[in-house]
Amino acid sequence: MTIAELTKKAELTSYTGTTGIKKVVTGGYISDLLSDVMGRATQGDIWITMQSHLNIIAIASLRDLPAIIIVNGTKPSEEMIEKAINEEIALLGTEKGAFETGGMIWNILNGNS
Amino acid sequence: MTLNYSISGGDFASAGNASSAVKSILKQLNIDNGTIKRVVISLYEAEVNVAAHADNGTITVDIDNVSVKMVICDSGPGIPDIELAMKEGFSTASAEVREMGFGAGMGLPNIKRNCDLLNIKSIPGEGTELNIEILLNQAKPTER
Numbered sequence: 001m002t003i004a005e006l007t008k009k010a011e012l013t014s015y016t017g018t019t020g021i022k023k024v025v026t027g028g029y030i031s032d033l034l035s036d037v038m039g040r041a042t043q044g045d046i047w048i049t050m051q052s053h054l055n056i057i058a059i060a061s062l063r064d065l066p067a068i069i070i071v072n073g074t075k076p077s078e079e080m081i082e083k084a085i086n087e088e089i090a091l092l093g094t095e096k097g098a099f100e101t102g103g104m105i106w107n108i109l110n111g112n113s
Numbered sequence: 114m115t116l117n118y119s120i121s122g123g124d125f126a127s128a129g130n131a132s133s134a135v136k137s138i139l140k141q142l143n144i145d146n147g148t149i150k151r152v153v154i155s156l157y158e159a160e161v162n163v164a165a166h167a168d169n170g171t172i173t174v175d176i177d178n179v180s181v182k183m184v185i186c187d188s189g190p191g192i193p194d195i196e197l198a199m200k201e202g203f204s205t206a207s208a209e210v211r212e213m214g215f216g217a218g219m220g221l222p223n224i225k226r227n228c229d230l231l232n233i234k235s236i237p238g239e240g241t242e243l244n245i246e247i248l249l250n251q252a253k254p255t256e257r
Binding site for chain 1: 125126128129132133136146150153154157158161213214215217219220223226227
């Protein structure tokens, strides 16, 4: 499923416009520990986290994660948005928490909603 | 091919720049994705360790037909007990660093898991030198 479709179905906020929206999401990973994501996320995963600083963009880019969903309504800084656009990472957000967001994304990716 | 980079202690905004540059070069050299992933994970963790613990550091990356060799050398507090530092979950990172999601004690274990050879030399009060080697085209069995 593309980022564009997922963003629409999950009613996510997009901070980076059309950046990377045609990329395909194949799975997901939920973690706030950066080394955990670095070591265990799989290429193509959408990353769900409450972390909101520049390093998350670097990690997504290095590990070929097409998009990040920042949970709990936390807004990314302008600097983060700029870096995400440069690195072609879709930066998304939701008011929901990580548990609910993960469940919702799981259902959408597995055709349950 | 030899590449050189520098890192400053505390500069988390720049952590990953060397990894990103090396990733681009390895892609241009048509190195397989599995090897690139292992290099990127190892080098990124090493960069973050310098940003989190040291005053400053240098990175030298050597790429040839056989392997990618990386030397990360820093001036800083050093590691008094390397065996302890290698344990998953052990960390001496500050609360501020942990709040960012770093300092979970997973950095060195991540490096160890992804490389073919890791050698750590450290003198407490002076600094640490990491030698990491990753062989080309030799995916580890743990590869996901």
